[in-house]
Amino acid sequence: MFDDRLLIPHGFYQPGDLLIGGIVSQVLFLYNNLSFMEQPAKILINEPISVPKNYQHVMAFAFAVKEINENLNILSNVSLGFHILNSYYTAGMTYKATLNLLSTQQRFVTNFKCHHQSKLIALIGGCISEISANVAIISAIHKIPQVLYILFQLTYGSFLPVKSIRMQFPFLYQMVPNETHQHTGVVLLLQHFRWTWVGLLAVADDKGDQFLQTMVPMLSENGICSAFIDRIPKRAYFDELIDLMIKRWENYVIISDKKVNALFVYGEPPSFQILRVLLFLAPFLSLPPLCKVWIITSHWDFASLSVQKIWDIQTFHGAISFTVHSKQPQGFQKFIQTIRPSWVKGDGFVQDFWEQAFSCSLKVYNGLGERKKVCTGEEKLESLSGILFEGKMTGHSYNVYNAVYAVAHALNKISSQHRSFRGSLKLQDVQPWQVHHILRRIAFNNSEGDTVSFDENGELVTSFDITNWLMFPNGSVVRVKVGRLEPQAPQGKQLAINDDQIVWNQGFNQVLPLSVCNENCYPGYSRKKKEGKKFCCYDCAPCPEGMISHQKDMDACVNCPEDQYPNKDQTQCIPKIISYLSYREDLAIALTSLAIIFSFVTIVVLGIFMKHKDTPIVKANNRMLTYILLFSLLLCFLCSLLFIGQPGKATCLLRQTTFGIVFSVALSSVLAKTITVVVAFMGTKPGSRMRKWVGKRLANSVVLSCSFIQAAICTLWLSSAPPFPGRDMHSVKGEIILECNEGSVSMFYCVLGYMGFLAIVSFIVAFLARKLPNSFNETKFITFSMLVFCSVWLSFIPTYLSRKGKYMVAVEIFSILSSSAGLLGCIFSPKCYVIVLRPELNSREQLVRKRK
Known part of the structure; x- marks a missing residue:
């Protein structure tokens, strides 16, 4: 049972006639592993560790609610409020935060609210799939619509297949398309650059297993081989980190293979932090730096923990990611410039964010009695490096923004329907399940002109931006959109990419890197399989007499049409000349x-x-x-x-x-x-x-x-x-x-x-x-x-x-x-x-x- 006296320490509450709940993951604690052999230890580090970039999710939430309350065309007679709590990346705290949102204030008594308490109409939350699943379990019991702004829904993962999801979690909506679209996009990207010898790094859990079971055959079917497969720990407890470093980097020599220049990484933010720890310690183990093209999906946002802000991140320079299509709402950057440590009373995130982002203390002495630089409160967010905080709205924050608007438009549609057919209705009396029926068919254009709608499986219908990440020594991060993936486009037109805009890792000297088992077989040669090797490893055999190969890496040479013949290099067919004994000769x-x-x-x-x-x-x-x-x-x-x-x-x-x-x-x-x-x-x-x-x-x-x-x-x-x-x-x-x-x-x-x-x-x-x-x-x-x-x-x-x-x-x-x-x-x-x-x-x- 939960101790009802122990409340969630990090939250953000803004009152309103109707409340939208939120579950974010901006703060975490480090624990020792539970061995069941001794009394569980308490929090190892008294001070929480912040993920500063995730604070933008909170800001996007607050900004969307502010815009809606100021817009007379949406919910003109009702004010929206929100209650955002932190999940701490753990199942126990996620359950506790969810129950806290569903209970009367200050008490864990679910399904009971004081008469003056605002009604919770929807939940927006889940930065990783495990948290999303935990929130979904509780919200499904109470029939409260849950909109996931960063849901990583796997084909076989924490959520069941699409049909089963709708059966078990009928109130679940995903602000990202099905993940299989991203897998297809990665295959198209590899084919576009002719990368056929790639490495796979997958999180070491059930979702990673399912990813490999799906991805490896998909790559093979499209002529791509996995040079190696390595696993990234899902998370590591503090007392396991050292042992983990020694064990995991036994495979470093394999990963650093110069033939494998493309690495497709599958994981969620916690596994990214573990990978950063391993890469950070590599020089101390006399291991060479990795020069790779990192290919990632929309799971990662290259967010650093506050303790990692001085760590070099240039290893990921030139990375390519698939991110949900996003734009920059007008007024958002101006909005975040107004944020200060005391900008609003109900924000319980801002203090830890401010102190850890700017490495200062809002108090003269911290809890350990150690003197730290005192925050002035006037520090500028734009001075922070991009790895800690971005002034422009990220893709995940854009999903939060759209999720809040989706709920507001659903409520507005309920209100307009009742005015047309049943007279006036107090939105305070609307039940969450009623919002669910409207959300299923909702479709609207947001302030930036993007259409927001869900398909029959509750997944957002949208495209992906192909983003090139530029990492600089001073910690600044620049995202460059270099292409787009349209899952709904006809076959052959799904991927559009501008090669000239891409900046590669410094180790490639701005030359398109190769990621092949061996050099390409040029025209005039065909591939010859190497015994005992994967099909991507082959020798190059010259074409037999009378045959040609006009492309690189052709599986077999082909005959010319009867009226043509091969040129000297056997790379193309030339029309034959008509020959007979002419009177002109x-x-x-x-x-x-x-x-x-x-x-x-x-x-x-x-x-x-x-x-x-x-x-x-x-x-x-x-x-x-x-x-x-x-x-x-x-x-x-x-x-x-x-x-x-x-x-x-x-x-x-x-x-x-x-x-x-x-x-x-x-x-x-x-x-x-x-x-x-x-x-x-x-x-x-x-x-x-x-x-x-x-x-x-x-x-x-x-x-x-x-x-x-x-x-x-x-x-x-x-x-x-x-x-x-x-x-x-x-x-x-x-x-x-x-x-x-x-x-x-x-x-x-x-x-x-x-x-x-x-x-x-x-x-x-x-x-x-x-x-x-x-x-x-x-x-x-x-x-x-x-x-x-x-x-x-x-x-x-x-x-x-x-x-x-x-x-x-x-x-x-x-x-x-x-x-x-x-x-x-x-x-x-x-x-x-x-x-x-x-x-x-x-x-x-x-x-x-x-x-x-």
Whole structure:
């Protein structure tokens, strides 16, 4: 049971027709740990320890009530008062303070009030979740709405999940959004800066366990690894501090890992104070200072205890926090400038605040008889360092301000409803549960234009400011808003941050710090997992041939589209160029020129033979076969032009078949000439049966039959699998080859094979007949021409297969031209020499002499 004679020593009371209760945590005491082995010790330090910055919460409360009472548009006939008590960060004192607010003055008799006592209409309080829960338990029994201005509601913490909260604490309202929004925001922040190797520091209690169970999988799902996890004590008793230092800093080497530059810290104000103690003692243990980016949620406000005001806090310089969106109400800074130790009679906080903030005493001697500097009472709050007290309204104080206004607007709405439908109503008769029903649907704009409303779970609908904390050696603190988190925004637009405004810790020299397990894999490389390591630790492997990676840290290289190819560094895809043997290229121009020149030479030779058609040298070797051979050679030279230029449907159909048939006619003519020589020699012998074959019938039959077979092969090719225009994407890097797809490769080689067969037969027959005694014998020249022809086409096959694209076509054109030129030169150049330069040899007498 509580001793009703022991009242809460720290409180602030201002009378009014209706009272709003408040629970704050500005003062605390240090106790020894309870061992249950001896009589519990009393307070170790007689003087309370103040958290000066939290006094602003009290000021925000008083300022909001003052504004409401002066505003004729809100509760014009009713004055608001408040009764604020301190929780001392302990459950016992929180229960006691709550019961004190619900009881008659000076007595712990709940549900009983004197007739002159003002009614408590709502409770605003709870700077940490444990205190909020303790207040909620009592207020729920009495059905009094409780508005939490700094509620850290966990997914699984001191409060149950959202649905269970509404069932167990239906009168609970939270002036901050659900904490999961902040966790999502941290993930987005880490992704924004590409920090994938981060450290996690969590308070060592059930809430910290639940945080890690939620956060670690969330980080992994988003490609982020926890390099280490360490726990911060929830609180430490005075006699445990030394042992705690030794135990906790065994992990200091791990925390100081230079690869881990981002630390996500989860805890509440008491755990922050413990962390400050550990960091303060690090230099005394010869430990290096930490140079990190501290990422925190709205739990922390970087508030120092009065005994810590000279401690260096620059370790946290450049920290980034998610704070509930706030603004600066007009008149607040002017209001706090009026505060003095005796500014109002009912303020029981101001004396301890003043003495500990300014390190002076309002009395000549303190309780221990030790002389201290005497406070003048005129000290300026703006002279205090920002770690102790801030002149601008903090996010937590802004929540207090809005919470008071939410209650006032709810009362005002009740009053207006009764005037409209039921006549006048005395607000003094309104029950707290009635305020609860209005608060559920309340929505209003505060003096700064921000909308205040709650969702179906009793949580404030608002956004978060991303704040960059600047800590200076003189203790001053500057908050810079560098971005915003909008939980209700569409996916991908929730986080907005201005990188250029962020000031990093001095150790980073204003360069964006890296927090990765290893260096990034640059474009052109992909990540390769290290065995036995977390997925954020990897090696960088170059992309395989033909693949690229165009971003940092790609899990795998990717193929380019078919019409593109990788650049030299394999970092991007470049469009392939269209490639074919164009008439504009030097190679094509050279080949075209050769084809035209040889064609012209062939025409000249044909003209010579036609002009001298009646001469013996022309008649002796079957004049008609000579014309057929020369005309076919002319077509051979000209058909090479079908291979130059962009392939089309017609050219693809004609290209190989025309070449095959024309060449077969030429080879057939050569074979017929050779056979004619052999038959003519054999027919000159007495009684030879070959005499009947001597003449044009045999030659014509050979040419027609041999050419017909090639024409039949080509017809079968065109009817079964004809050539067609195609695009070769892969043979040559960086090129799309426009080519004629042969349709059937076997038929193509059948055409070439048949020509080879004719050439070999011609070569064999000519070789065997090369020494026959005949005037103007051609077999020697045919033998040499077939040798050239076979050599060209035998070398053609490996050369053709080893080339790609337009060079493959060029090889075939060159083979056509060179083999045709070989036939033309070897067979006809000796005859042209005789006809043109040695006409005396082209006579019948010479023919008879040679025969004899």
